[in-house]
Amino acid sequence: MHIPDGFLNTGVSVATGIVAAGAVGYGLRKAREELDEKSVPLMAMVTSFIFAAQMLNFPVAGGTSGHFLGGALAALLLGPWLGCLVMALVLLVQCLGFADGGLTALGANILNMGIIGTVLVYYIFRFLQRALPSGRGSYLISAAAAAWLSVVMASGACAVELGISGTTPMGVALPAMLAIHAIIGIGEAIITVAVLSLVMAVRPDLVRTYRPQGAENLA
Amino acid sequence: MEKGKKSVTIFALAGLAFAAALALLVSPFASTHPDGLERVAEDQGFIEKAEETEPAWKNAPLPDYTVPGLNEKKVDEETGKEVEEPTRWSTGLAGLLGTVGIFFVAWGLAVLLKKPESREEEKTEVVST
Numbered sequence A: 001m002h003i004p005d006g007f008l009n010t011g012v013s014v015a016t017g018i019v020a021a022g023a024v025g026y027g028l029r030k031a032r033e034e035l036d037e038k039s040v041p042l043m044a045m046v047t048s049f050i051f052a053a054q055m056l057n058f059p060v061a062g063g064t065s066g067h068f069l070g071g072a073l074a075a076l077l078l079g080p081w082l083g084c085l086v087m088a089l090v091l092l093v094q095c096l097g098f099a100d101g102g103l104t105a106l107g108a109n110i111l112n113m114g115i116i117g118t119v120l121v122y123y124i125f126r127f128l129q130r131a132l133p134s135g136r137g138s139y140l141i142s143a144a145a146a147a148w149l150s151v152v153m154a155s156g157a158c159a160v161e162l163g164i165s166g167t168t169p170m171g172v173a174l175p176a177m178l179a180i181h182a183i184i185g186i187g188e189a190i191i192t193v194a195v196l197s198l199v200m201a202v203r204p205d206l207v208r209t210y211r212p213q214g215a216e217n218l219a
Numbered sequence B: 001m002e003k004g005k006k007s008v009t010i011f012a013l014a015g016l017a018f019a020a021a022l023a024l025l026v027s028p029f030a031s032t033h034p035d036g037l038e039r040v041a042e043d044q045g046f047i048e049k050a051e052e053t054e055p056a057w058k059n060a061p062l063p064d065y066t067v068p069g070l071n072e073k074k075v076d077e078e079t080g081k082e083v084e085e086p087t088r089w090s091t092g093l094a095g096l097l098g099t100v101g102i103f104f105v106a107w108g109l110a111v112l113l114k115k116p117e118s119r120e121e122e123k124t125e126v127v128s129t
Helices: A010-034 A039-054 A071-078 A080-098 A103-131 A136-164 A170-202 B002-029 B036-043 B088-113 B116-128
Strands: A058-060 A064-066 B072-075 B082-085
Touching: A010 A080, A010 A103, A010 A136, A010 B088, A039 A071, A039 A080, A039 B002, A039 B088, A058 A170, A064 A170, A064 B036, A071 A080, A071 A103, A071 A136, A071 A170, A080 A103, A080 B088, A103 A136, A136 A170, A136 B036, A170 B036, B002 B088
Parallel strands: none
Antiparallel strands: A058 A064, B072 B082
């Protein structure tokens, strides 16, 4: 869902750029508090995994493909602001190193995938986690829902930006984007749950948003 | 604590190895169909807006996840123009370089951003053990 150059008008480019710069700036400050010995290697690992997994387009309906985004996974393993930084770094490297996503759309891409699809999704996840009973099953269900929502909400935001830019009527773009990403989001949920399950099996202490029953007020 | 830190590093390196293997060996076989946004842009006829726009940044060393020197030159049957087609090695190697490169960039960024106090703690811990 990386927006290329040419899809956004100047106003949307600049506005989303300012929002993205503000969020990344806040994230850089929050990182000082949140980073510790364990999260440095974990942050590097999550970043490289998201970069690699984003290359693996899987086919969905009708000659279309989708790929993993990773915002929900980053937020659940690192918290919302380190997660936001990870997504911004992935998008920056893809833009400058691989010509994937336009430089003039970098702010919008960070807003969609690194703020809405990561920070906002983190707080939706926390809400779900409080609403559901604690335990491994509920945790993974909340994670799957967060992952699916992450892709769907990012695609919705993308459609709104295209609409405001006058690239395509929002009334057409919004349902089309939401419909295809509702399918792609299933892939996102599966990969997110698979990776979380794997990390929980090997190093449960590294999954900061998951605490077995009895342990509360953590992370 | 020192031991804990070391084992997280080993875990992270194992994760890097897994991600690198995905990039090198699986990415060349990924679907080449348009993604969700590209599909909508094609269907609604605004994909041209991207194709006709000069990219704002033209110096990407590995454009479209390929290593330029490893691509195959082919003549497009429809247009008669010479086009570059990525080989499996070109895509896999570009993915590997990106995956390993971004791991160390993220590590470096995290070390730079970490609170100086926790670096101090680290030192005293080493001294006290």
